[in-house]
């Protein structure tokens with residue numbers, strides 16, 4: 114049984130990075146998208162990435178960013194992964210990977226079984242896929258909205274395709290998510306916030322406890 118790797122996204126401070134690392138988080142995400150309450154300037158992301166210092170993977174979230182922005186992120190922040198969370202086409206995704214030389218994670222919105230066709234297209238050019246909920250109507254952000262989708266849709270996915278599950282995951286639903294599907298990674302943001310953009314150490318600890326408990330009880334069930 115695989116033990117998914119957890120990414121906590123939208124971190125903005127050293128203190129919260131420390132909390133995530135002490136809980137066993139393997140990846141941290143910084144958001145570079147001005148309308149987001151989690152937005153960070155490139156220099157601030159570079160400072161926090163240096164603070165992480167290889168203790169976890171660093172992923173930078175961008176939304177339809179231009180070449181100059183992506184090049185500046187690659188040069189100054191030097192993340193492990195660039196997350197493309199906008200309407201980047203298959204061609205643009207390949208272009209960004211070639212231009213920056215960085216592994217690219219393409220976020221795809223999932224709302225129905227038809228959306229799995231997009232997964233098949235993008236998995237040929239993206240190093241990783243993040244399967245997220247469709248943003249609610251009139252949402253200002255394409256991600257980080259705290260909404261979940263029907264995870265059972267993903268049971269129709271080719272089992273050879275690795276993906277990170279995202280969208281509305283929290284301490285209360287993580288057990289159900291893991292009973293439904295087996296992603297290689299989990300991505301959490303709003304579920305560990307006290308208000309949009311404000312991470313909460315208690316909620317981060319609570320999420321990791323619920324995650325480990327869910328894994329433990331599934332492993333015990335398998336063994337019995």
Ligand SMILES: O=C(O)c1ccccc1NCC(=O)[C@H](O)[C@H](O)COP(=O)(O)O
Nearest residue numbers: 122149256257258259260280281302303
């Ligand atoms: O989090 C944001 O503010 C954000 C803004 C613009 C594009 C993407 C954004 N977040 C991307 C993420 O990877 C989130 O962690 C993911 O959508 C899950 O968020 P949530 O449903 O809040 O857990």
